[in-house]
Amino acid sequence: MQDQTSALYTERKIMRYEKGSWNEMNDRITLERPLHLEINGKEFITLLCTPVQRKELAAGFLLSEGIIQSPEQILSMDLKEQEDLISMELTGMEIDLEDRVKKITLTSGCGRGTILCDVMDAISEPRISGSMDLSPVEIMERMHELHHHSSTYLxxxxxxxxxxxDGRSLLAFAEDLGRHNAVDKVLGFCFLNRIPTGDKAVLASGRISSEIIMKVGRSGVPILVTRAAATDQVIRIAEAMNITLIGFARGTRMNVYTCPERITGTG
Structure with a gap:
């Protein structure tokens, strides 16, 4: 799993009101920066994110939007930290980028997330054929590990x-102010490092909405687990894409909404 060493927060003085009195104190504030993505010399999109693992974010975003399918399509990727800019040279794209931007959907994700398609396109996406078996104990242990690694949130x-x-350990981990960004970062890490995802699960801390299930499905991931809720449309998309969707995975309980055959003991 990648080492995330850069600070994700800053400190500033605030006034806190508590139990009837005011106190001046230092508080830790999550960092937020723009990430301008330039493709083949043209400005493409700007993402708002926590400024670490930005190459992974860019790759994961392009993968999950169906713009690229293979690491070999990335001829170069240059991150200019001071300009909050990533310049990429891509090849073999089968879509028109300008046309794709016209289909922007503002999502319910944190930080006003964006996807470059109609969410109902997911219904016609290929069904996930990847196989993976997880036990309830493995899921609970890995979700506990996810929380333990979330040092910036804590x-x-x-x-x-x-x-x-893979059920035994966390292969990729990311934190971000946006739950959709965090998912893009871990999928981008696997993509850039050629870690197959057809027999893996994605774990998430936040509510699952349509853009996240689409990102997971386009990466071929068969299982998605969150400690929070899922929407009705997400459940419909998960069924259509043959993804095992698990919500409220907290402590010793969880809800399996779709495709329970991948979870041992449900049959």
């Missing part, structure tokens, strides 16, 4: 986290 309360797991 310090600030201002981030979401996501991970990719």
């Amino acid at each position: 310090k600030t309360g201002g981030t979401h986290s996501a991970a990719v797991t």
